[in-house]
Amino acid sequence: MAEAPLISFQQVWKTYGEGEARVHALAGVDMTIERGDFVAIMGPSGSGKSTSMNIVGCLDTPTKGRYGFLGVDAGRLDRTRRAILRNLHIGFVFQGYNLLPRTTAAENVELPLIYRGMASGERRKLAMQALGEVGLDGREHHTPAELSGGQQQRVAIARAIVTRPTLLVADEPTGNLDTARSHEIMELMTRLNADYGLTIVMVTHEPDIAGYARRTIAFRDGQIASDTLQAEAA
Amino acid sequence: MLLETIRLALRSVRRNVLRSFLTLLGIVIGVAAVIAMLTIGSGTTAKVRSDISALGSNLLTVRSGRPASPGQPPVRSNRPLEDKDVAALRSHLLGARAISGASQKTVNVVSGTESLSVSVTGSDTGYFDARNLAVIDGRLYSDAEIRSGANVCLVGETVRQQFFGAASPLGSTIRVGRMSCDIIGLLEPKGYTGFGQDQDNVVMMPLTTFQRRIAGNRNIETIYVAADDATPTSELQTRIEDIIRDTRRITADKEDDFNVRDMTQIADAMASATSTMTGMLSAVAGVSLLVGGIGIMNIMLVSVTERTREIGIRLAIGAHEKHILIQFLVEATVLSVLGGLIGIAIGLALAGAASLALSIPFAPSLAVVFMAVGFSALIGMVFGFFPALRGARLDPIEALRHE
Numbered sequence: 305m306a307e308a309p310l311i312s313f314q315q316v317w318k319t320y321g322e323g324e325a326r327v328h329a330l331a332g333v334d335m336t337i338e339r340g341d342f343v344a345i346m347g348p349s350g351s352g353k354s355t356s357m358n359i360v361g362c363l364d365t366p367t368k369g370r371y372g373f374l375g376v377d378a379g380r381l382d383r384t385r386r387a388i389l390r391n392l393h394i395g396f397v398f399q400g401y402n403l404l405p406r407t408t409a410a411e412n413v414e415l416p417l418i419y420r421g422m423a424s425g426e427r428r429k430l431a432m433q434a435l436g437e438v439g440l441d442g443r444e445h446h447t448p449a450e451l452s453g454g455q456q457q458r459v460a461i462a463r464a465i466v467t468r469p470t471l472l473v474a475d476e477p478t479g480n481l482d483t484a485r486s487h488e489i490m491e492l493m494t495r496l497n498a499d500y501g502l503t504i505v506m507v508t509h510e511p512d513i514a515g516y517a518r519r520t521i522a523f524r525d526g527q528i529a530s531d532t533l534q535a536e537a538a
Numbered sequence: 539m540l541l542e543t544i545r546l547a548l549r550s551v552r553r554n555v556l557r558s559f560l561t562l563l564g565i566v567i568g569v570a571a572v573i574a575m576l577t578i579g580s581g582t583t584a585k586v587r588s589d590i591s592a593l594g595s596n597l598l599t600v601r602s603g604r605p606a607s608p609g610q611p612p613v614r615s616n617r618p619l620e621d622k623d624v625a626a627l628r629s630h631l632l633g634a635r636a637i638s639g640a641s642q643k644t645v646n647v648v649s650g651t652e653s654l655s656v657s658v659t660g661s662d663t664g665y666f667d668a669r670n671l672a673v674i675d676g677r678l679y680s681d682a683e684i685r686s687g688a689n690v691c692l693v694g695e696t697v698r699q700q701f702f703g704a705a706s707p708l709g710s711t712i713r714v715g716r717m718s719c720d721i722i723g724l725l726e727p728k729g730y731t732g733f734g735q736d737q738d739n740v741v742m743m744p745l746t747t748f749q750r751r752i753a754g755n756r757n758i759e760t761i762y763v764a765a766d767d768a769t770p771t772s773e774l775q776t777r778i779e780d781i782i783r784d785t786r787r788i789t790a791d792k793e794d795d796f797n798v799r800d801m802t803q804i805a806d807a808m809a810s811a812t813s814t815m816t817g818m819l820s821a822v823a824g825v826s827l828l829v830g831g832i833g834i835m836n837i838m839l840v841s842v843t844e845r846t847r848e849i850g851i852r853l854a855i856g857a858h859e860k861h862i863l864i865q866f867l868v869e870a871t872v873l874s875v876l877g878g879l880i881g882i883a884i885g886l887a888l889a890g891a892a893s894l895a896l897s898i899p900f901a902p903s904l905a906v907v908f909m910a911v912g913f914s915a916l917i918g919m920v921f922g923f924f925p926a927l928r929g930a931r932l933d934p935i936e937a938l939r940h941e
């Protein structure tokens with residue numbers, strides 16, 4: 305028996321509002337993402353990229369259709385079960401970094417481990433290690449206000465990988481960064497994908513950022529417009 | 539995990555010191571008032587008990603008339619107690635250590651240009667024994683002086699200070715009302731009663747002198763009887779009633795027109811009255827705890843709103859609803875317990891100051907302190923629950939999009 309794909313959408317719909325104001329953010333999406341893949345999601349604004357990211361990241365559930373994550377029907381799980389799934393298997397990187405203010409880098413990175421009930425010594429050790437992996441040795445005790453945008457996004461990535469997740473969900477991770485910083489972040493993500501087999505699903509507007517991925521899925525009006533492997537595109 | 543959460547809560551309180559303090563004011567005032575009230579109350583109760591036991595142990599008093607008691611109307615009597623009642627008790631009552639008639643009146647006392655309003659008591663010598671009064675300088679009046687109604691008196695410490703400063707009053711003459719009398723003795727100081735009455739602002743003189751020169755009649759207000767160690771006061775009370783009924787010729791079908799009281803019963807009644815009163819005042823103070831609780835609720839709602847994004851982050855990376863709930867509940871509880879602790883400190887300080895001012899014992903109770911801490915914690919949990927629940931129920935996507 306073949307192993308279930310990491311992510312599988314089967315006719316996923318997400319509908320907001322009622323009657324006249326009804327909006328189909330996703331209108332029958334079918335897609336499969338295997339473990340270890342590096343996928344870029346593209347498409348115009350309002351095409352349903354963030355909506356699909358939220359479902360992929362188990363933050364949200366489809367209105368209709370099935371979302372399978374690790375073979376589990378994640379769309380039918382309750383809030384607490386999805387929280388457990390996120391804590392165990394998913395790391396998030398957002399456009400706006402979303403670090404806790406007035407809280408040191410190390411404490412931010414430790415956060416997901418606290419909800420695993422891990423002892424503080426162990427937590428600190430893993431946080432230091434993750435900060436090292438993203439190239440932030442020596443910045444453990446800096447608060448977000450004392451770090452540049454690129455450094456803050458590295459802290460966010462460290463926080464996402466400190467739990468050794470299966471999947472990294474990144475919604476426009478380079479949206480707030482200049483070109484040089486964006487490429488540094490993408491090189492870091494490529495390395496994490498290569499070194500740990502970390503599956504990455506990333507939303508981006510910029511084609512050269514999408515170029516770091518192995519596969520690009522383009523959304524339009526809540527549906528998949530194209531799904532291309534990088535080799536074909538090149 | 540809990541320790542972690544408490545540390546987090548303390549940090550958030552520290553970040554907004556002024557706001558936290560203002561929020562806590564309700565709890566602080568409420569707890570301070572309750573603690574001060576209960577501490578002063580138990581001090582007063584202790585003081586009342588010790589005052590009354592200082593009146594004399596095993597002391598019974600006989601007075602004319604009978605106040606209302608449950609199910610019975612009061613009996614007014616225009617028949618005062620008389621010398622013959624005292625005489626009858628002296629000759630027939632068994633089991634008494636000391637017996638004395640006494641009358642009291644507040645009178646203006648004058649010496650030179652100074653004057654003072656003083657409680658003047660006329661009594662027999664037995665009064666000193668019955669009420670544990672001691673003469674520390676000079677002497678008590680003699681039986682001869684009592685018989686002749688001599689113009690002699692003893693003064694309390696307050697009277698001495700008013701008229702003689704540090705000097706000895708012995709041998710001096712003061713005017714008590716319209717009579718002048720020679721001071722033959724100084725009474726041992728007794729301080730204030732629990733009701734703030736100065737027990738040293740007194741002049742004592744023979745009952746006969748008092749009747750003739752101060753009261754202008756032969757009435758006796760109160761007869762004091764102290765039981766000896768072998769006789770229970772209840773038994774002595776019955777014997778006194780029998781003798782007085784006899785001297786006042788009250789027939790078997792008539793009610794007593796006098797009353798015999800056991801001072802220890804009065805002590806109990808007064809102590810329980812004091813504690814009822816402080817209990818009621820504390821309940822009123824407790825209302826401000828409610829106000830404090832609403833303050834906590836308000837600030838926690840503000841806190842949850844301000845930190846919506848933080849909640850979103852925590853939920854996204856795997857916090858359960860219950861983690862968020864506990865985080866904010868702990869924060870509310872830490873906040874209100876902090877208020878409780880400050881309130882306890884202020885309340886005890888107030889009670890300490892009051893006990894100095896009223897010269898009552900400072901009687902803090904560990905149980906009351908623990909209760910106050912527990913109660914503040916409870917208020918934090920109760921009033922913090924709704925805001926915490928609100929935070930915990932947030933949709934992580936909405937919360938992350940906040941601001």
Ligand SMILES: Nc1ncnc2c1ncn2[C@@H]1O[C@H](COP(=O)(O)OP(=O)(O)O)[C@@H](O)[C@H]1O
Nearest residue numbers: 320321327329348349350351352353354355356
């Ligand atoms: N919470 C919501 N309520 C109502 N409409 C929403 C909500 N979230 C998204 N939408 C709508 O769904 C569509 C897709 O949104 P989104 O997935 O955020 O697009 P993208 O990320 O590709 O810009 C848009 O038309 C948007 O207005």
Ligand SMILES: [Mg+2]
Nearest residue numbers: 350353354355
């Ligand atoms: Mg978007």
